[in-house]
Amino acid sequence: MSNGSQRINTAVVVHGKGDLRVEQLPLPLPRANEAVVTVAYGGICGSDLHYWKNGAVGESILRQPMVLGHEIVGTVTTAAADGSGPVAGATVAVHPATIGTAPGRYPSARPNLAPGTTYLGSAAHLPHAQGGFARYTALPTRMLRPLPRKLSLRDAALAEPAAVALHGVRRAGDVAGKCALVIGAGPIGALSVAALRRAGAAEITAVDIQELPLRIAREVGADRTVHATDTETIDAIEADVVIESSGNHHGFASAVRGAARGGTVVLVGLLPTGPQPALVSLATTKELDLRGSFRFVDEISEVLEALADDTLIIGPVATHEFAVENALEAFRTAADASVSGKVLLRF
Missing domain, CATH: 3.40.50.720 (NAD(P)-binding Rossmann-like Domain)
Structure with a gap:
């Protein structure tokens, strides 16, 4: 992030029902256990569309502006200060969950069911969990999954929804x-x-x-x-x-x-x-x-390996790419199933 144009942190922010904006945010200030990731692609999910169209997803109601997006891949720009996680330059996919610690019973092998779990770009709690539709984002290193060497960022862009499937x-x-x-x-x-x-x-x-x-x-x-x-x-x-x-x-x-x-x-x-x-x-x-079936556990790691060895064929699912500056057009396209499959934002 050496020159001024690259330091512009363009993000996709929903402010309310029907109110989607492309904004410039401050550059992230990572905690010791967080890496700064330069986002390459973000897939528009049905939940992103619901926040834009309805101001809510089920009972998760938008109550403050929120950066959307949880289907993201990118490159580590600054490694975590505590030495955890991938080094600078590593390409990564993102597991967007933070496992909750609220009281409640659930099977230990199924942490996706833990009470109080949060997800990037979710309004389930206050403050909302800000999402990853930003050119630069700081993420806990536990969320980062390095890509296999032969797998490109573009080919890995659908890893998160593929893990759900x-x-x-x-x-x-x-x-x-x-x-x-x-x-x-x-x-x-x-x-x-x-x-x-x-x-x-x-x-x-x-x-x-x-x-x-x-x-x-x-x-x-x-x-x-x-x-x-x-x-x-x-x-x-x-x-x-x-x-x-x-x-x-x-x-x-x-x-x-x-x-x-x-x-x-x-x-x-x-x-x-x-x-x-x-x-x-x-x-x-x-x-x-x-x-x-709710989200996933850690199947995203298996998905990345399967994409790298060509045993999981998903390329045709992504039908459109839009530059982040054209996010509103991208969301309109993604909302029309007659003309689009998965729509990607390119950062």
């Missing part, structure tokens, strides 16, 4: 040789298709209401695709494993109908807060296993 597939158990169904073929659904293919699923069907997501799903490993209105075909699939990634009750209904008796349905898509209409009676008579 891999965690969802893992929640289904052993999928090798099984018939799999993915409901909702947006970025997480498409990444779930890729994860299922890597895990050895015998047949993968993807369902969506838009042609572009279905095309992307085929490119990353779906054997066939079905339009969401074709309920007769969905009912006849009888999938051993269903990944529900649409995040709406219509998708949940399709997941229950498309599952085989005794099958497993993993809920990766987050439905809106509050009561939802659901085919619970059919889930009961089919004896379906309904399993939640």
Whole structure:
């Protein structure tokens, strides 16, 4: 950060519903256990879109301006003063969680369920956890995952959402040789298709209401695709494993109908807060296993290795790149599933 133009810390900040701004922030002042990362790419997540469009994600309500973004990769500019973490010049992906210490029981092997956990770019708590959509950001070194030597920053840009997808597939158990169904073929659904293919699923069907997501799903490993209105075909699939990634009750209904008796349905898509209409009676008579899936543990490290050795094929999922200065256009594009998959901000 030697010259004046490079020292401009451009960031994407949401101030309220419909109020997204590209602003200049002060350069970060890292704590002893933090490294300064020059961000290369940031992926726009559905949660980022909800904060912009609705001022909230579920019950996480925006109450102060917040830098968005948790899907980021970049280069360590200044290593941590305490000697922890990667050295300056290392390329890294970011695990955006800070495990909570609030009282409450949860399985020790599943720290993603720890009460009080925070995530970069989340308004779940006050003060909000500022995100990573800034040219320079200071991050605890425990969040940083060095990239394998042959993996570029651009190719690693989807590591965080791919980890979410891999965690969802893992929640289904052993999928090798099984018939799999993915409901909702947006970025997480498409990444779930890729994860299922890597895990050895015998047949993968993807369902969506838009042609572009279905095309992307085929490119990353779906054997066939079905339009969401074709309920007769969905009912006849009888999938051993269903990944529900649409995040709406219509998708949940399709997941229950498309599952085989005794099958497993993993809920990766987050439905809106509050009561939802659901085919619970059919889930009961089919004896379906309904399993939640929330973020991930540390699957991001496995994702990076899989991207480096080409056993996880996800390139087609990223359809657009925008310079950070054009963030509003990027968000508008990302909000239209008929024209975009994953949209990346380039810093």
